[in-house]
Amino acid sequence: MNHYPHLLAPLDLGHIVLPNRVLMGSMHTGLEETGDWGRVAAFYAARAAGGVGLIVTGGMAPNREGGVFPGAAGLFSDADIANHRGVTDAVHGAGGRIAMQILHAGRYAYGKDCVAPSALKSPISPFVPRELDEDGIEKQISDMVIAAQRAQAAGYDGVEVMGSEGYFLNQFLVRHTNRRTDRWGGSYDNRMRLPVDVVRRVRAAVGPDFIVIYRISLIDLIPDGSSWDEVVTLARAVQAAGASLLNTGIGWHEARVPTIATSVPRAAFTWLTARLRPHVSIPVITSNRINTPEVGEAVLAAGQADMVSMARPFLADADFVAKAAAGRAADIAPCIACNQACLDHTFSGKLTSCLVNPRACHETELVYAPTDAPKRVAVVGAGAGGMMAALVAAGRGHAVTLFEKAPEVGGQLNLARQVPGKEEFHGLVAWFAHGLAQAGVDMRLSTAPEVEDLRGYDEVIVATGVLPRDPGIAGQERALGYAQVLRGAPVGKRVAIVGAGGIGFDVAEFLVQSGASPTLDFDLWRQEWGVGDPDQTAGGLAEPQPHAPARQVWLLQRKAEKPGRRLGKTTGWIHRAALAAKGVTMLGGVGYDALVDQGLCITRDGQPEVLPVDTVVLCAGQVPDRSLVDALTAAGVAHHVIGGADVAAELDAKRAIDQGARLAAAL
Ligand code: NAP
């Protein structure tokens, strides 16, 4: 039975029929820049084999000045075509279809040669762009057209012209970045001339039997962005110029509103695609925070779009569509929108992967091959690392027993999922539990094995996790641990949090929240972040109206730097902004003196003071729980150690899952 009749319906584009309504959206993976195009081909071919309707590649620069960073991949010369041909052949060989995104970064290009409509620096780049003259503009258009022709020669099924997210074409569209007075600036007809010319000339160059997607920004989320009338005018003009599909872009990169992070409600922006759809006759694709077949189906069934775009979910699971089609949606590894192994890596110059699926972008070197020598494997600890090790080992054919001292699996993930904005962790724990049952893992819950219980296994994997660090503050017996708080211990109205790492921030968000989580209530979320309507304010920004915090909170650390500086590269600002909006006082350079009846005594800048709090919560980091490791070592029982039990300093689910998967793949 087809549970997703809309999602899995074919889409006829005239010269080509897409087998379903799922587009894998463009993502920069960094694979191209490794120079190993075999890996690029393997990455996309795996997604094609998994049944996605149409793939869009990561952005390819049409020229050096338009590259997102120096050395960014592109189609600069005919010599590059052979590399791309390997990718298209692999995708077609796997039964898929693939379009290449042409991405000109304009003033977002991280290099001194960047160009733009006007010489206005962006807030997220140190470089002032060069204002293009008439010849310069012609060169950019012609380079984009040539890139499309090369894409066609390389065997792509189409191109996506990147016109959103504040990149080059988007920069021409709005007065915020376009101050020109010539035929490329001023009136909207002039400002949209460049994107429309690009689409027209690309279509003329590639002929009718080639997909041309235009990615249009439906809400810029910047001051003086596009109005809704302008969006509709552009959509119609781009359609008339020859676009086959309109894809949705949400928010410029410099916008101070989260658009894809895990705290953004699912399908938060599909209302905009729904509003655009009646104005055009070509199919429109919606996007942002769609990560399950159910959500995609609901959006399409409601007539909000003709296709859904998902990007990160295809890092988490290459077989998303095939599993949905086979009625195995519970098997789909969920993208939790954490950005930890994808965008955070991209922005740190590292290869993209996925917290949930360490094989993403490592398809050729991390292989879960069936074993021809099944072993008896004991895994101790059903947190993220232990569950992944058990899942991979069992999937390969080993006989796995998973011990967990708690009555449920999940470990620290069960604490994370209590935090408002981290609801996606529920799905991750559920996916692990389902997978372990499917794989036939022998589950021993509420069981902490002794050394003697582990003798006789061929392999013992210790994933016992962490213990809270003892900060040694006088009077700390009056304080609560973070786990107690997240499990619901009563907390006063004025709270000091000792430690401002990932968990300190999580606990602060938990404690200031009252009522429903905004992530589960779109209107509430929209008010909190100031997401308006481009029909009323150009760019769609509104005045944020954060709801009153449930408590007064101080978030403290000893380091003199800004609290939260070490949080995720692409998400830290969201956590800092969310807490600032709730009036949380974030202090660095704090010395802890004692907990007393009056509150928490601290010293700052050499001055003692008492924070008048009624609860102190300890979030002072972790130390490895090595009690079992030490006992096994003393007894001479060979074992492996993974996750927090191995290195607590870098404890996080990404590292634990990767370590568990790699160990299990090698057993
Ligand atoms: P953490 O990130 O290492 O932070 C520990 C905090 O405690 C720091 O603020 C540290 O700051 C403070 N601290 C360390 N030793 C202390 C001591 N002796 N006395 C008082 N304060 C002390 O650890 P965590 O917050 O427990 O998080 C654990 C891991 O979970 C992290 O690696 C993190 O990546 C992961 N996590 C991630 C997220 C996320 O959103 N991505 C969320 C939750 C957890 P000072 O030393 O300056 O005082």
Ligand code: SF4
């Ligand atoms: Fe999704 Fe996180 Fe994986 Fe990125 S790292 S694809 S956000 S689960």
